[in-house]
Amino acid sequence: MWENAERARFFVRNDIIAPRSREAPEVFDRIPLLSRAVRFREEGAPTLVFGENNQFLYSNGTLWIEPETGRVLRTEFNVESPYIRSRVKARIVVTYAEGKNMKMLVPSLMDEHYESEFNTVDCKAYYSNFRPFEVEVKFEIHPPVQ
Numbered sequence: 001m002w003e004n005a006e007r008a009r010f011f012v013r014n015d016i017i018a019p020r021s022r023e024a025p026e027v028f029d030r031i032p033l034l035s036r037a038v039r040f041r042e043e044g045a046p047t048l049v050f051g052e053n054n055q056f057l058y059s060n061g062t063l064w065i066e067p068e069t070g071r072v073l074r075t076e077f078n079v080e081s082p083y084i085r086s087r088v089k090a091r092i093v094v095t096y097a098e099g100k101n102m103k104m105l106v107p108s109l110m111d112e113h114y115e116s117e118f119n120t121v122d123c124k125a126y127y128s129n130f131r132p133f134e135v136e137v138k139f140e141i142h143p144p145v146q
Contacts, residue, residue, distance in 0.1 A: 007044030013037040035064040035073050048079075055083045071105055072096060086117035099130040106130045 013036065039062050042048065047056040057079050064074040074095045081088045091113045096105040112123040 004048060007047070008040045008042045011039040011041075013039070034067070036067050038063045038065055051081050051083045053083070055081075057081055073105070089115045100128075102130050102132055 039060070041060040042058040045056045047058055049057040049059055051057050059077060059079040061075065061077040063072055063076075065072055074093065077090075077092045079090050093109075093111045094107050095109040095111075097108040098104070099106040107127045109127070110123075110125040112121075112125075114121040
């Protein structure tokens with residue numbers, strides 16, 4: 001993933017902001033109040049997203065990061081395809097919260113918005129009940145049979 005970072009510019013906002021929304025307060029109430037916004041803009045190719053005919057679609061977005069821990073609390077990803085008759089824009093926002101059964105941040109809400117000249121599509125996905133994946137292995141070593 002670091003090879004992609006070389007093709008983007010990053011801008012850190014010096015102000016501390018709260019990544020909140022009225023749309024899903026039950027999700028946003030579980031994340032810390034303060035975070036630092038880091039914006040990015042793709043400037044080099046190849047891009048993360050390609051158009052219908054493999055055109056480079058330059059994206060931009062924001063990561064909301066908890067300053068004390070470096071944990072990513074929320075991400076926003078925007079991309080637009082200017083190469084088709086009806087320009088298509090996409091905005092995907094993912095909010096992360098600490099899982100009830102896991103002591104790590106996991107996706108809790110994904111909000112998607114797609115827009116063209118003819119249509120608008122809005123999608124919301126709520127995630128819950130994350131569980132750690134565990135495997136138990138038992139080895140028994142016996143002397144070789146003669």
